[in-house]
Amino acid sequence: MMRLRQHIEVAGQTSELLFESNKSLDRKDALDRLASNRAVVAEYQNKSVTLIPRSTTDLLLWLIALDGTAQSILILSDSTPIEQIDSFKKKSGCRTTVHKPFPPVSDSLDSPSDSKGTGKHIHNDIYVDTTWIIPTSGTTGTPKLVSHNLESLTRSVKMDKVFGSQLRWGLLYDPTRFAGLQTLLQSICGGSALIQPENLSDPDTIVKSFIQNQCNALSATPSMWRRLLMTKDFSDMPLEFLSLGGEIADQQLLTMLSRRFPDSRITHIYASTEAGVGFAVKDRKAGFPASYLATPPPNVRIGVSSEGQLLVKSEKGKAHYIAEPDDNMANDGWIDTGDLVELVGDRYYFLGRRNGAINVGGRKVQPTEVEQCILETEKVVMTRVYGKKNPILGELVVADIVASPGEEESELKSIIQSRCNELLADYKRPAFLKFVKSIEITPTGKIARI
């Protein structure tokens, strides 16, 4: 198993590694900084470290330095609440904290040009199989810690550095979280560049900065893609690789992206932090072929429980919860993802989370099923379906709607209503449609659930 540092060494050293805050870091710069700070890094040899980086540059350099050196690395976002940091550190045993910037090239005794290292402080060729620990997104409650290794995290990463050298990945996710880390590792191990936009709250600025920096590969959640689709310059992005993950990719969005970027490769990825990575679907169609159960994509096995829940099992690498009952990992390596699927014809479609259901008089409604029905109306940019407390039936289905610019609300309302009447059982149809200007997106890029 190649360590991160070795991936940097074998790629073209003058190639750009990261662009952040108007500064470019190429692979040689990174190796010089590592070589120059061998003594600093040696302090963490075989230690269990909590890494709380201040920037993507710091995260990237510390990861390259610590992978293969530290016993384990717990990666936490700078915005993690202090009491949660303490609890995570305790659970994981990662008691040494790294929060400082990765030092620049210094005039110390170690020569920067000697990037192979002298072995004075680190046994360069003896690597530890570092454990990487990442919290789950906590969509369904308190975040849990999941233990990975580099192999399990890079299972779906394309390592072809000749091909990868042509790619410039845009980073929209928090790189300390699972999805962002995937993009970061793809850039490092694939020999590509990574572009960190300045201001993540304004989609117009993001798109402009991606165009300026020739970003041609982008991974985002369906909610993020919809937000980008609303920007004026979106179609000017030179995108060749588009990937969707983290939420259900609906057909409407896949079709829209296919129309804007007809020659691109569009993939939607099913992944869970627990399973490492799941699998990719490349045919521009929502859901996944039922044939995946018998002939799964590489390194993964896929199953569906009798209750319609998606089960996955990784064939390689390892991932397990730390200090939590391993309920959903106990079953011979099969992980119950908690995502509900439904077989229609020769494809499985995602219905949503098992425990995200709205209860209308004892009948369960999956918000995402209703959302997908609404999104099929071409004039809706975004929607969020949720339950509203009701004294008669417990809950009723309500939908917030962001209309495409210029759409007449009353007309759109009747289009949505007739669509829902046609496709959904009566208790699943939104009792109320609320037109709103925007819908909040969480730091992990998913619709903020109410």
Add this chain to the structure above:
Amino acid sequence: MNIRQEIETSYREACKNRNIEVPESLEDDMVLLESGLDSLGFAVLVTDLEMKLGYDPFTLMDEPVYPRTFAELFSVYERFKDRAQK
């Protein structure tokens, strides 16, 4: 704000949305369950009125009362009108 009028309007809308024939005139003694509006329609009506009037009498009352006739429905809303939030 005319509560009676709001209830009538919402009632007609609820019937329309549930594809139920709207009674021509809403008489005081009209039995709600016989008017065609089922529990889902009734639930929608209550939430619609909560949004329009700013209160939901069914969550405010100590003893649950389920109105039988249109007049009873109206009186439930009339009774809690001082609790309106807007």
